[in-house]
Amino acid sequence: xxxxxxxxxxxxxxxxxxxxxxxxxxxxxxxxxxxxxxxxxxxxxxxxxxxxxxxxxxxxxxxxxxxxxxxxxxxxxxxxxxxxxxxxxxxxxxxxxxxxxxxxxxxxxxxxxxxxxxxxxxxxxxxxxxxxxxxxxxxxxxxxxxxxxxxxxxxxxxxxxxxxxxxxxxxxxxxxxxxxxxxxxxxxxxxxxxxxxxxxxxxxxxxxxxxxxxxxxxxxxxxxxxxxxxxxxxxxxxxxxxxxxxxxxxxxxxxxxxxxxxxxxxxxxxxxx
Amino acid sequence: xxxxxxxxxxxxxxxxxxxxxxxxxxxxxxxxxxxxxxxxxxxxxxxxxxxxxxxxxxxxxxxxxxxxxxxxxxxxxxxxxxxxxxxxxxxxxxxxxxxxxxxxxxxxxxxxxxxxxxxxxxxxxxxxxxxxxxxxxxxxxxxxxxxxxxxxxxxxxxxxxxxxxxxxxxxxxxxxxxxxxxxxxxxxxxxxxxxxxxxxxxxxxxxxxxxxxxxxxxxxxxxxxxxxxxxxxxxxxxxxxxxxxxxxxxxxxxxxxxxxxxxxxxxxxxxxx
Numbered sequence: 358x359x360x361x362x363x364x365x366x367x368x369x370x371x372x373x374x375x376x377x378x379x380x381x382x383x384x385x386x387x388x389x390x391x392x393x394x395x396x397x398x399x400x401x402x403x404x405x406x407x408x409x410x411x412x413x414x415x416x417x418x419x420x421x422x423x424x425x426x427x428x429x430x431x432x433x434x435x436x437x438x439x440x441x442x443x444x445x446x447x448x449x450x451x452x453x454x455x456x457x458x459x460x461x462x463x464x465x466x467x468x469x470x471x472x473x474x475x476x477x478x479x480x481x482x483x484x485x486x487x488x489x490x491x492x493x494x495x496x497x498x499x500x501x502x503x504x505x506x507x508x509x510x511x512x513x514x515x516x517x518x519x520x521x522x523x524x525x526x527x528x529x530x531x532x533x534x535x536x537x538x539x540x541x542x543x544x545x546x547x548x549x550x551x552x553x554x555x556x557x558x559x560x561x562x563x564x565x566x567x568x569x570x571x572x573x574x575x576x577x578x579x580x581x582x583x584x585x586x587x588x589x590x591x592x593x594x595x596x597x598x599x600x601x602x603x604x605x606x607x608x609x610x611x612x613x614x615x616x617x618x619x620x621x622x623x624x625x626x627x628x629x630x
Numbered sequence: 631x632x633x634x635x636x637x638x639x640x641x642x643x644x645x646x647x648x649x650x651x652x653x654x655x656x657x658x659x660x661x662x663x664x665x666x667x668x669x670x671x672x673x674x675x676x677x678x679x680x681x682x683x684x685x686x687x688x689x690x691x692x693x694x695x696x697x698x699x700x701x702x703x704x705x706x707x708x709x710x711x712x713x714x715x716x717x718x719x720x721x722x723x724x725x726x727x728x729x730x731x732x733x734x735x736x737x738x739x740x741x742x743x744x745x746x747x748x749x750x751x752x753x754x755x756x757x758x759x760x761x762x763x764x765x766x767x768x769x770x771x772x773x774x775x776x777x778x779x780x781x782x783x784x785x786x787x788x789x790x791x792x793x794x795x796x797x798x799x800x801x802x803x804x805x806x807x808x809x810x811x812x813x814x815x816x817x818x819x820x821x822x823x824x825x826x827x828x829x830x831x832x833x834x835x836x837x838x839x840x841x842x843x844x845x846x847x848x849x850x851x852x853x854x855x856x857x858x859x860x861x862x863x864x865x866x867x868x869x870x871x872x873x874x875x876x877x878x879x880x881x882x883x884x885x886x887x888x889x890x891x892x893x894x895x896x897x898x899x900x901x902x903x
Contacts, residue, residue, distance in 0.1 A: 419724075422737055423733040468696070479783060480779050480780060499752055502727070507753060515787065515789065524783065
């Protein structure tokens, strides 16, 4: 999917919501265990319930990988079930040297046909570039994550006074551009969004920390939104586990719809709609 | 496996060789394609041929993951085939927030029973700690990698003058110790080993850059070896693809044996044997 197509979807759906399919088998409603593939059944119903209110789905690969070969089947089926006009993100946080990154790129882009994959920057250029050679595919680079450990290194100051995450942003602009690179930015650091927008004014940011991890959508829009929106805001548990009962899909729909409404208002305030 | 047991194996085999099972299906000898699971057949013969000369095996997970569910089967079978007294490293370079790292830990330590997993440090403490809670299991933290991109961030100087990789080493000592933490250190930066040994004098280092990536075993031993050896030196392609013909296992054995001989000399020089 191109940037233009993604922006088109955001305007069409009046939403920049990404639903995180962190479908932990231990947390899905118990009655689903009667099905052949309980997690796929769960995902299918979540997708049916939320697809009109979101523009992206982001399965965290760990939840599937932990189930072994069965998990990979579930992931593949889930991906095929997602409507083609919705952006798909493999939240894999991969990052390895060139020939290995090539294989990961092949797995996520060719075999599974994801639109994007999250990549860790620690190993630098040759761990990122193999992903960037795919046309209309995206790398979403970890820049500033919302977890507490994000403070251990990402916000350390370098010799020249810049934060490590600023260095990551600047360096990455030598490898790609706003048509194939996005960045993970933890919403709980909304005050740093201004800094980030100075370096990558036109790029999309994937904001994972709204909801369970505690960021505010309003702050994110105020400091992070640009004139083509430039934001994908993710919510995982807050939506998919809104209820643990038989009504889980309806509850997820309600949650997604409510966030979409809030997003619509914010998009109008910024004259994007 | 405990540190003591690993050191015992090193003395017993007079070797600190780790064989990287980067078994790319496109590179294994063509005649193996007649078998049900060509990659497993390849690994089995490589293991039979090299097990007397190495103390560790390190499959790079990308090569298996790229094959989808079939690849995970191959990996599992390979792991079960490796003799129990040999240290096993899942080269996965994972790193995600707490609840996700928990799942990766479960996958690699519980489901697959690896001894160790490589972890990327960018997301800090809560991405590493879940792996450290397993008894007699290991995190091998990326510190200084041997690829060219390793220079993009790892060797950047922080405000206080230290390199980022030094910060990673120091910080990690707040999370674990030499009984559950090792470090990936690229052999092509042998001159930096001295710096590293000042911070982690007693820890094991996994050195991936000897062979195809161009490091020298002698330098590594000179600057990196401590009084319990403290080194696992990896060779992947140089051993497993030493020949592409029917004699690939014999060729791998010859390579492994030659490295083991060199290692034996170095261990004697340091009075470890």
